[in-house]
Amino acid sequence: GRPPGLRRSWSSRLRPPQLIALTFAAAILIGALLLWSPLAHEPGKSITFVQALFMATSAVCVTGLAVVDPGSTFNLFGEVVMLVLIQVGGLGLITLGTLFALALRRRLGVSGRINAQQQVSATTLGGATSLVRAIVLSSLLIEAVGALLLLPAFIPREGVGRGIYYSIFHAVSSFNNAGFSLYPNSLMNFVSDPLVNLVVTGLIILGGLGFLVQLNVLAWLRDRRRNRLSTNTRLSLTMMALLLGVGTVFFALTEWNNPKTLGALPLHGKLLASWFQGVTPRTAGFNTLDYGLMGFPALFMTVVWMFIGANPGSTGGGIKTNTFYVIVASAWSMVRGRRDTTLFGRRIDTETVLRAMTVGLLSMALVTLGFMALLLLNTNRDVLFLQLFFETVSAFGTVGLSMNATPLLNTPQEIVLIFLMFLGRIGPLTFAVAFSRPSPEKALVRYPAARDILIG
């Protein structure tokens, strides 16, 4: 028994991963109730509670998958609720959850310390408050600039009032990598429009950079003598550039002559659309071409890119670029028989390697189980194997790209995707740490190593 004097309140007894998961869940529930209420609907429209829950989860987890078309289902109030949920999900919860944890002045255990570092993206937790202020202000600034730049595209098409609103909505949705659009066909109307293509992909890339990377780069630009780029920043920027470049070129090569996608476009449209579809799988979710009409190779590349995702500590999802790099690099070191994996003159320590491999394998297991559940629950014979796989990875990676199967799913399948989006956003390892009892380490007993286990 714990002495009664040491008993703490329920909130102070929660560990940071639990707080983050519960804060997320609370925001989703409030959002779902608001979106379910008739206040949020266009006249004559109504949706089920699970549909509302799906849309709220998709917004808070900045996924962008939709079981109903937001533009024609929700009225202005409903759309603003979506926008607030996206903003809260993209920026707020991660930092708020950590601040909450810090405000309780709890001593962070090892797993808590790792998580808080990841979520705030701060190497020193002392400066968390000013860090969060910087995050929020810089994000709002970037979104405002993005919205201004989008005005010339939306005002001629929608009129002044609607044009301003559409610019703000799509700028926020882009920077937060949410991928929700007020158009039922996403941004397909703008496939060859240079302005929309470049502004939206710019916002997506800035949002997916990771806050720590963003601040580190800004500090470095201000004073290159005193501030250096960290290993994390160098790795994140290199991986980002590599994935964007390879994704764009691969998409162009495989779809160039497909008459249903790039083949129908003029040359500048082909180039813009290749770039856009190279950027969006990481993990924005807008599209300017129909994913239902692409060939297998482009779809498969998209699935892999969606799984890898964006930089850690960003508005994007997936297992994250750094996780992917550490997995690949340490596997290569093992093949070459090297003791260490090095990177920019630094060694990647074993704890980082094990963590990366665990995240990779847990994520693959989660995608496998989710996909299996969708298959088992499937009742619609028109839905293809590939479509279900695509939607599974898209939900896990909080991407929101769709092969148009999401609106065809039944309620149990919708619930599976809700779980996948939630688990994908807070991360399978964070979730597992949050809801498993920490095992007290028996420091006095350590078993001898079994070195006879045969592997592979």
Add this chain to the structure above:
Amino acid sequence: GRPPGLRRSWSSRLRPPQLIALTFAAAILIGALLLWSPLAHEPGKSITFVQALFMATSAVCVTGLAVVDPGSTFNLFGEVVMLVLIQVGGLGLITLGTLFALALRRRLGVSGRINAQQQVSATTLGGATSLVRAIVLSSLLIEAVGALLLLPAFIPREGVGRGIYYSIFHAVSSFNNAGFSLYPNSLMNFVSDPLVNLVVTGLIILGGLGFLVQLNVLAWLRDRRRNRLSTNTRLSLTMMALLLGVGTVFFALTEWNNPKTLGALPLHGKLLASWFQGVTPRTAGFNTLDYGLMGFPALFMTVVWMFIGANPGSTGGGIKTNTFYVIVASAWSMVRGRRDTTLFGRRIDTETVLRAMTVGLLSMALVTLGFMALLLLNTNRDVLFLQLFFETVSAFGTVGLSMNATPLLNTPQEIVLIFLMFLGRIGPLTFAVAFSRPSPEKALVRYPAARDILIG
């Protein structure tokens, strides 16, 4: 420059993983030339060299995938070539490769030592010769008993001479987990035959146990006081039982009412067929039901089971049961915040964990790349996404189950599967170690650890 006096012959300069890979390749090439020659064909039949190479690879790697029907394409000589290749692939090369390496009296490096241990399945390499003799004799004994038990099934159907030959062929093919049958529809004629079902699954399980496990269990049965079951044996047996049990029950539950599979059978047939299809994905490759007619859940379970595969050091393939266990258990330990993963009172050391995770991730990458290649090269519009994925995993796991797409593939796709079978059999990590230049360890320079890399 190396002093001329220290120069060694090419064979003594090869490391064991290279020797194993090259011996495999040599056996495949000799087999392909024999199977390509008109000596091996039924009158009026002929096959391309790539088809012969495919069949030889499939036999040596004990896979069982077939681009031509062996029973109607090859004459008796051709079939005996297949049988010898299966026997050589299942038993010989692994042990021969190691003996060859030992005979050269080479000092084994770290990676070499691990590999040799794995391949011979001996904890002490000193007793390798007697160990190999025991392996070969016990295998031939088990195959002989199996063939005798199968006589009552094949003689009434095929006559005495052919019946004896069919019994021997199917016993060897079962024990070596090769999965080649002389019937074009595998063992579907025997779906409700208790004798064939039980003998064949018994041989498959014995072959997939792993030689070290087999010898350890025999020693333990002879004298339980002096000999104990090793951690490896306990883990292998537990995983085997678990996968067989879950596989059978899952298959029965999901296919019970499918009129094209279990639904059409009497009760005892339903039970036998569930058991058979629960056993065969690990990684035998015979089938008594048509995989082209099964539902998604059963197919998906089969894919996962094929990927996991059999015990290490056995005739079966896949990433191996122990690898799978170590991955799952160490991920769970990380979630629970434990320092060590323990198992039967032993700790699994970090080197084993990293090795298992690397094997798992390399295998997933190999399957992903192979699948991608098959998709890119696909020219037959009747071949489905799911079929190609199934054949990819089947080739990698050296399983040989098929959704009937293998005979429809074009020559470049056949070459992709040849590589997958080869890499899957010798193991992606062994292969990578074999054909990469070992990196000289710079013992004097060790970089400081970068602990700021954000993961997941």
